[in-house]
Amino acid sequence: MPTPVTRPLLPPLEEFTPYLQEVWASGMVTNGGLMHQRLEAGLRQHLGVEHLALVSNGTLGLLNALQCLRITGEVITTPYSFVATAHSLLWNGIRPVFVDIDPATLNIDPSRIEAAITPQTTAIMPVHCYGNACNTAEIQRIADIYNLRVIYDAAHAFGVQDQGGSILRHGDLSVLSFHATKVFNTFEGGAIICPDEATYQRIGYLKNFGIVDETTVIAPGINAKMSEVNAAFGLLQLNHIEQALAERARIAQDYRQRLAGVAGVRCVPPGPQRVSNNAYFPILVDADYPLTRDALYQRLREHDVHARRYFYPLISDLPMYRGLPSAAPSNLPVACEIAQKIICLPIFPGLDQDQMDAIVQLIASVRA
Numbered sequence: 001m002p003t004p005v006t007r008p009l010l011p012p013l014e015e016f017t018p019y020l021q022e023v024w025a026s027g028m029v030t031n032g033g034l035m036h037q038r039l040e041a042g043l044r045q046h047l048g049v050e051h052l053a054l055v056s057n058g059t060l061g062l063l064n065a066l067q068c069l070r071i072t073g074e075v076i077t078t079p080y081s082f083v084a085t086a087h088s089l090l091w092n093g094i095r096p097v098f099v100d101i102d103p104a105t106l107n108i109d110p111s112r113i114e115a116a117i118t119p120q121t122t123a124i125m126p127v128h129c130y131g132n133a134c135n136t137a138e139i140q141r142i143a144d145i146y147n148l149r150v151i152y153d154a155a156h157a158f159g160v161q162d163q164g165g166s167i168l169r170h171g172d173l174s175v176l177s178f179h180a181t182k183v184f185n186t187f188e189g190g191a192i193i194c195p196d197e198a199t200y201q202r203i204g205y206l207k208n209f210g211i212v213d214e215t216t217v218i219a220p221g222i223n224a225k226m227s228e229v230n231a232a233f234g235l236l237q238l239n240h241i242e243q244a245l246a247e248r249a250r251i252a253q254d255y256r257q258r259l260a261g262v263a264g265v266r267c268v269p270p271g272p273q274r275v276s277n278n279a280y281f282p283i284l285v286d287a288d289y290p291l292t293r294d295a296l297y298q299r300l301r302e303h304d305v306h307a308r309r310y311f312y313p314l315i316s317d318l319p320m321y322r323g324l325p326s327a328a329p330s331n332l333p334v335a336c337e338i339a340q341k342i343i344c345l346p347i348f349p350g351l352d353q354d355q356m357d358a359i360v361q362l363i364a365s366v367r368a
């Protein structure tokens with residue numbers, strides 16, 4: 001059996017049955033039913049945020065967040081992310097402007113943002129990559145000076161906290177993904193965290209075609225509603241999330257200890273946050289490791305370990321972005337280097353000791 005890079009958290013099936021029975025009994029399977037309301041309330045409490053709107057996936061969450069704030073023109077973002085970050089801009093007719101990443105956090109480097117601002121810039125879309133917190137204070141400082149909006153792609157950042165609480169409170173909006181590969185999943189799903197009731201309401205219209213009531217449509221909204229079955233599964237996940245996060249933390253600590261002595265391999269350190277979620281376990285394969293990154297990746301695959309090169313290629317190297325002036329490799333030296341060195345190792349609740357032993361052994365036993 002191959003070891004995947006991640007596996008969805010699937011609580012025992014029999015625990016899901018009573019939720020489904022409730023959905024069936026209600027006769028309401030979507031459009032903001034009871035499960036949807038209960039999950040929004042449960043997540044607000046669990047995450048410690050005041051306003052949270054569920055959506056059908058993180059990508060539509062990003063699209064809606066941009067529409068919600070009427071973002072246009074140019075948006076400053078990172079090339080070192082999953083494609084959905086930049087795609088959400090193109091779908092809104094916005095030009096992405098790529099800024100290089102910080103070699104320590106692998107998040108957008110705030111010291112390079114100002115140089116990328118033009119009269120067309122309206123917002124910054126940073127990513128809390130791997131669930132490691134961005135330098136939110138510095139990003140906000142710049143946004144305030146230039147009157148820019150900040151939308152965090154927080155797809156990886158479920159449950160991450162800094163000294164002040166959830167990191168999802170930063171910026172104008174934050175967008176979570178609840179895709180099956182994420183720490184907390186609803187198979188497909190996501191949420192937008194917003195600062196007030198009025199914004200929550202507007203997101204509610206936008207995710208339901210812009211419909212306010214039977215005769216009023218206020219915007220060209222889209223269908224981004226989460227179904228009752230997805231929401232019900234989210235409620236079940238909430239019962240198991242603490243244990244899952246504890247298991248992730250244990251696996252991450254184990255990797256760190258066991259890979260510490262392997263020359264040429266560096267574990268990406270946790271970010272500045274107070275509480276991490278260990279959503280990924282990224283390592284960097286340096287020049288003094290006996291194999292190239294791709295050779296190590298192949299070696300792992302040959303032994304049924306399906307590690308992933310997140311994030312390679314860079315978004316800025318893809319055909320729909322590479323013609324942009326900001327996509328030039330000379331503008332993105334750190335991101336280019338990291339994309340050549342990165343491998344994310346398997347991490348998920350249920351990764352057992354034998355699998356961990358095999359992965360560490362495959363990396364540590366390579367001789368020059």
Ligand SMILES: Cc1ncc(COP(=O)(O)O)c(C=O)c1O
Nearest residue numbers: 057058059082084155177178179
């Ligand atoms: C950084 C990032 N942004 C956005 C998304 C899109 O989320 P979804 O798959 O829920 O649409 C993902 C993951 O899938 C992601 O990793």
